[in-house]
Amino acid sequence: MLDRIREGSQGPIVRVILFLIIVAFAFTGVSAYLGGGASDYVAKVNDQEITRAAFERQYQNQRSMMEQQFGDMFNLLAADENYMRQMRRDVLEQMIEEQLAIELAGKIGIKQSSQVLREQIRQMPEFQVGGQFDNNLYLRLLNNAGYTPEMFRDYLQAEMSRIMMLQGVLGSEFALPHEIERMQMLQNERRSGRFATISVERFADQVEVTDEAVENFYFDNQEQFRQEERIRLAYVALDFNDVVATIDVSDSEVRAYYDDNPAVFASEELRSIAHILVEFGDDEDAAYARIQGIQARLEEGEDFADLAAAESDDMFSGEDGGELGRLERDSFDPDLEDAGFALAEEGDVSGIVRSEFGFHLVKLTELVPAETTSFADVEADIRRNIAQAEAERVYFELQQQLARLTFEYPDTLEVAAEELGLTIQTSPWIRRAQAPEGYDDPRLLAEAFSDDVRELDMNSELVELDRRSLVVRADDYESARIRDLAEVRNDIYAYLAEQQAERLAKEYAESLLAQLQAGEAITDENVAFRAIEAAPRFGGELPGAVRQQLFRMAHSDSATYAAVTLANGDAAIIELTHVMPGVPDAAEQQRFGRQIEGQRSELAYQALMEGLKSKAKIERRL
Incomplete structure (x- = not known):
């Protein structure tokens, strides 16, 4: 199993789960996983508390991912109290299993090396710009999340140890050749x-x-024979696309916008820099002498990237030839920024620059001059954007009028339809659970079956859908009933x-x-x-x-x-x-083997968690 663990530390499962770690980190912040900022807990696993704050963040993370996956349909799931209650229990159980796995990894001495941790951080796309690790982006994201590189390292160490342990368990399952052959023979029979x-x-x-x-x-x-309640709607609809079609933009308006907004159509100068860093250490004079030596070697013709890899104390950028990426104001140390902006030609190298971190040599690795896009190239886009902006203004005004008129005349749509030039339309029969296409948006269904519409025969509130605004009222309604024989x-x-x-x-x-x-x-x-x-x-x-x-x-x-x-x-x-009898297919042997191993891995995980839970002291307070 230990061989599988060592192999797994670089394997695809680790990479996939690391992605999930970062997704969770992006939604919740690592501080949630470190147990900070909570006064009570929802579960205790042995002596480790799972704080309510951590649980709520994990739960909201799960909700967010489900909303992204299911879209508006998630609103229907969220309306089911039993479903959401079970979802909370599932999230808590997942956190308990994660903690048990971390504890087991610690007991059996599984720990990731600092070198591998550093490499995993460098490979995370969240910390990359243009496919390359960006140290400043890394530090900025950590700072925004409210913790230090050391905190993130400890968190990642715990998570990767857990993953490596699970990789050892799940990856230790295997299928014998005769089992694979037997399955193939049965399936190919x-x-x-x-x-x-x-x-x-x-x-x-x-x-x-x-x-x-x-x-x-x-x-x-x-x-x-129970028939769900159903309603047929009369409604007026304001369509944004119809409003756009009424907007006319003159040539003079387009030209005036181009002339009045030169910055919009001008690209900024782009610069990228690399550096070699010599930290002060205990002897600043020795550090200065060392950077002078590196500078002399550059002047003698040695390659900047090679020297950065061999000599720079910035281990992350050094491996990339000293590359720091795109140069922008307020993204680097001010002394580095000043040196980078002072360089005139691509390939130029600065003199020795002193910063709070040490001594630097800065190289301009990329320079893209600022350019202005011609009027002909952007004329159509400007016209479209002006029309869009004007349409949004008109659409908003019509929305307000529609809402006002249908509120002032709550028992009819005719006044609003006449004043705004809209047509009163009629829907097919609509049921909550089986609404026809075009009438199945949860926001529309909520208004259609509201008491005002269903029972009081009044106009609905304004329903804002994607680029459409509707007001509905009941044209006909049938309550839920047992259909007659x-x-x-x-x-x-x-x-x-x-x-x-x-x-x-x-x-x-x-x-x-x-x-x-x-x-x-x-x-x-x-x-x-x-x-x-x-x-x-x-x-x-x-x-x-x-x-x-x-x-x-x-x-x-x-x-x-x-x-x-x-x-x-x-x-x-x-x-x-x-x-x-089926004939084994050598080309399919690996697929059948993975299928058997996957089934056994799932059983192994379930058995492991059941065993850990049976021996652990777990208190649930959800």
Whole structure:
């Protein structure tokens, strides 16, 4: 397992989970994971408290990720108190398992080296600019999150130790060659025989459904006939795109905007710099002598990047030839900035620069002069932007008028429609759980089924959707109810008739099956067998129920038989005559092996956590 742990410290699972760590860090800040700023706790794992502040941040992080994944649909999930209560319990359980894994990693002595930690930090895209690690961005992000590099290092050490331990557990599972071969043989197995279907329609004229049976089914299954409340809306809609189409922008307006805003169309000068740092240490004079020596070697023709890699005390930038990235004001030490901006040509190197960190040599590695985009290149964009801005102003004014008019005249939409030139439209029937497309936005549904609209027959509040604003009122409404027997009688009759016909088809298929098993021939001319030739376990042209039953059947030296009901109600009888063992595919061996290992890894993780929880002292206070 230790070999797997060492390999896993650089493996893809670590990289994936590190990404998740950074996502959590971006949402919550590492301070949440370090347990600071909380007066109580939601759980205690052995002696380690999981603070309420940490839990709430983790919970909000989970909510945020689900909102990003599900969009507006998450609002419907969030309205379910039981669902959200279970989600909170799941988040807490996840945090408990993480703490147990960290403790186990500590007990068995798993720890990441400083060198690997440093390399992982350098590889995190959140700390990179243009694919390269940016030390200033790194420090700025840490500072914004309210903690030091040491705090982040300790946090990352704990998380990576946990990940390495889990990698050792999950990555230690394996599949033996004969197991992989056996699975391949089973999945690649093919079977032959024949089958015949007995159509349910043959028995339609034998069906007898009485009024009593219909009524009994109706009264015994009332909930099946419950109709959810539904509403049909009358509404007026203000569309932003319609407003944009009314805006006309003159050529003089476009030119005036270009002339009045020169900075908008001028690109700034871009500079990138690299440096070599010699820290003061205990002897500033010795440090100065050392930087002078490096400067002399540069003047003799040695490469700046090579010297930075070999001599710079800035270990992060030194490995990249001293590159610090884009030079901007207030992003570096002021002395470095002044030196970088003083360089005139790409490739120029400054004299010795003193900063609070030590002595530097600064090189201008990139210089892109400022440029101004021509009017012809941006004319269309300016026209579009002016039209967009004017449309937003007009749209906002119309929104306010629509809201005011529908509020002042709450029992009609006609006044607002006439004054604003809108058309009163009518929706199809809308149910909360099955709203038709275009009427399924949770914000619209909330207003449509509000008491004002549904019960008081008033206009709704203004509903702001994406580039549309609506006001709705009830055109017709039906409350939730059990549908009358007269409404559903025909449906019940059809259902019961179908059930009877399926039962008759199944009984007839079973009688034919008994004949085959007794060695008798089937004389019914309406029963025609179709050959099954080397059918695969997955896919193929066989009906799904036939294929599944075919591969469930035991094989013997003689033919075996079975009956099954198909998805459409037809019955089928199946004869299995031949089984062809699957042939292992060397090209698929790794995939099958990973499949087995993945299943076993999941079981191993569950077993590990169950074992740790059984031995730990866990107090939950959620």
